[in-house]
Amino acid sequence: MARLARNARAYLLSLQGVSERMLDAHLQNWQCLRQESIADLYRALLHHAKNRQGMPNTIGDVARLHGIFFDFDPNQVAANYQTHMDILNQIVAQGVSTAGVIDPNNQRSHWVIYAKAALSAARFLRDFPTAQSFHDFVQSFYVNQHSRLALPLLLKEELFGFGFALACDFLKESGYEGFVKPDTHLNEICRAAGITTAESDFGVFKDVVAYCTEHGLVPYEFDKLIWLVGSGNFYLSKRKLPANKETFIATWMQRAG
Structure with a gap:
């Protein structure tokens, strides 16, 4: 797993009450989202x-x-x-x-x-x-x-x-796992990590999908991982935790492991 994804996962698991099962339920939720009609x-x-x-x-x-x-x-x-x-x-x-x-x-x-x-x-x-x-x-x-x-x-x-x-x-969010949403969390964290230097949503999308392809990551799951770092909103578990992207960028992003 790429360093950024690995450290984002470790950061989230360091939050009180977050388990592997709870985190994976959010990352893999795309499998339940495909519309049937x-x-x-x-x-x-x-x-x-x-x-x-x-x-x-x-x-x-x-x-x-x-x-x-x-x-x-x-x-x-x-x-x-x-x-x-x-x-x-x-x-x-x-x-x-x-x-x-x-x-x-x-x-x-x-x-x-x-x-x-x-x-x-x-x-x-x-x-x-x-x-x-x-x-x-x-x-x-x-x-x-x-x-x-x-x-x-x-x-x-x-x-x-x-x-x-x-x-x-x-x-x-309709079950198409090959897409990411270039929102404030994904944009800021991926720029800080050097994954992208793009200023446009178009450019961020392109660079992040390329990064996921290079490292064998599912784009939806990488997107959700970064979104959880930024928002702390474990909505499937009805829990809002004090995650903080600034803290993650400053102290967790470049950890080895």
Whole structure:
């Protein structure tokens, strides 16, 4: 195992209450995340579409919107809504509780952004008749690290409001273990370790996936390892521990072992 991954693991196991079993459950969770239906994939996209600052509190639990989105059938959504305004009107008509009044003229409104994302995601998924056809589509980008880069770039263009990192997060958290999310934890720790000097999320993704390939690491598992160092959020065990990436960088990162 590469030094950074080995020392990150040792650091996490040094935290009170963290066991090998608890840590591995988080690292290997990708094996349980693959969506089994197009409705599940659409629901996952709707969940990730609200993954930006402040929006989770505005939108709330996606499950409560099942009536708006025809039990998460993207074909029905695409067929019944011509514009995002139709979605907003239906939210009002069905009396869905919202944080504040929906202002359709405010293009920075969370609900306007979310409705646009929901419609673009439905139109995108129309091209996939089954979940397996989507899985095959994703797998076709696994040829090499360069082709893998192309998929989040494509999703960034197809899905309204999805940047590169958010597209990566959707893929990673949908059971596609070959992807990482270039967030603040991965970016800062990998730069400090000399794995990347890239300033862009695109560049960090490319360098980290290359690093994982070189050292025989599963990208999802390496990503989750670094994320846990930065966040301390062992969510599967419902435990938030005082992990600290600054402490790790200063005292653990270069340890031999």
